[in-house]
Amino acid sequence: MAQRLFFALPVARTSQLALLKLQSQLAQAGIHGRMIPATNFHLTLAFLGSVTASQKDALLARLADLTVPDLHLELDTLHYWAKPGIVALGARRTPIALGQLATQLQQDAYQHGLHPTRHAFRPHITLFRGASALLPDLAHVPEQPIVMTSHSVELMVSVNGPAGVEYHCLKRWQR
Template sequence: MTERVSEQRVFFALWPNAGLRASLSALARRMPANGRPVPAEHLHLTLAFPGTVTAGKVAEMVERTDALRLPQIRLVLEELGWFRRPRVAWVGPAQAEPELEALAVRLNELCRATGVAMEDRPFRPHVTLRRFVTRFESVSIEPLDWRPREMVLIESGQGGHPGPYRVLHSWVLSG
């Protein structure tokens, strides 16, 4: 049991500012889907999900990320979508920006370099707005312009178990 406490469930993400977070939360409440809206304080765009790892691996990932040059990114969140299998409704860009894709690839490689087994799936940038969705209708929305200022490493829960979010580290996207 003691070993479990030294584990952390973590992910790298772009973190919206308060204004965008309020707009995303409002969109989540009015989108044509059932399910439960994601709490405003949990809204983010995941770049890499190492999952449950030791505190030592977290420290190594932070150190390696400190050495990265983090690009400035501009996103236009303009498309609503639904992933049936995880049952989530989301908003995202119609097309991923090359800088965003490159950052996600670098972070996944960085995680692998620390010995973390990462899922091998295509990167589909999105902000999850609702969970437990079984009914979804795609409609046009007013695009949301997002110029993220920071990337964060989030701990989700405690002792490797899902739960509330806590920012462990942040980096400025400076170009």
């Protein structure tokens, strides 16, 4: 049976708390939609789509020695994507090492027949789904960047659970 897989940077507990605070501020300011639970916060590097067991085994073999750089990112700008109704916190600047890692993982997926990436890599963490708009007076939010530091990359699986979609780590590569 195939699984929906993606590569992501995990979000440390301190950053999760800052993101939860920002979600609350946005909800109080009038953003309506489904809040993403802190346990589902992540920064997607490469979406792989529906992956069979044999494809997953080959992927893990190819990337057994994946090198993970120290990553430091300042999340400092809100984004709204109308079609999926997503409100996300993104970064104005993508660190070179982060961009290179995302490109490496996306190219591997494409070269091995997994989900092709259609958009340029834009680091972001989704805060709301099903939102109808991003209000113009929220341009100043967040007041301070949320700093995200990571020393690991995770291969994640998306599972439909009783409370909605849940993400679980299948494999972790650490610095």
